[in-house]
Amino acid sequence: MEPQNRISNKALTVWKISGLLGCSITWILSIAILVLTIIFDWTYWVFGAMIIISIIQSYLTIFLIPSVKWKRWRYEVRNTEIDIQSGIFVIKRTLIPMIRVQHVETKQGPLLRKYELASVEISTAATMHVIPALDLTEADELRHYISKMASVEEEDV
Structure with a gap:
């Protein structure tokens, strides 16, 4: 799915x-x-x-x-993982376990700021994953939700 x-x-x-x-x-x-x-x-x-x-x-x-x-860009944040789908000719699916998330931040360049958009950057020990061009409020809510879920996962271990 x-x-x-x-x-x-x-x-x-x-x-x-x-x-x-x-x-x-x-x-x-x-x-x-x-x-x-x-x-x-x-x-x-x-x-x-x-x-x-x-x-x-x-x-x-x-x-x-x-x-x-x-059309190809999709994402879903669940309690235990983040699912990202991207690509133009080759579709790439990435599952990021919440337990691996080290920090989450939003980023805006001049064009994104003009259109009230932001990208969410998710850092793990090995890589950085980006969910681009979300509405600003959605990006902030997603950042808070992911950081909260990542903290919850770390406390449970």
Whole structure:
């Protein structure tokens, strides 16, 4: 049974804006190659190739990947474990036992803050797990709940 909770719908907007910012570098390079092509009278196939690459990258990073990523991202926090599902082409499932949780924190960058979202970072001895782009109140409640359950698990041992 896959986890039931989804991340916020606003994550799509944040990921699309991030993709747009990333694509802007490729578009700037394309314009620079066009200028160099005109100045040095290079063949136009180089510019054409850059435009095709820029269009494909823009479609993937602004439209396709954010929507697939949002559809795949799920999580569920139970009394004894945290179940996380993520991935775009390969779906990854992670079960984190509460007894292994060392600390939990929320994190916001400028885009997440603008859309009132936060990511929950769960640290274990070996790794860090992230549940991205939750509504701010949900992220705070989840952080408190996980830290409470992790403390309860440690006291029971």
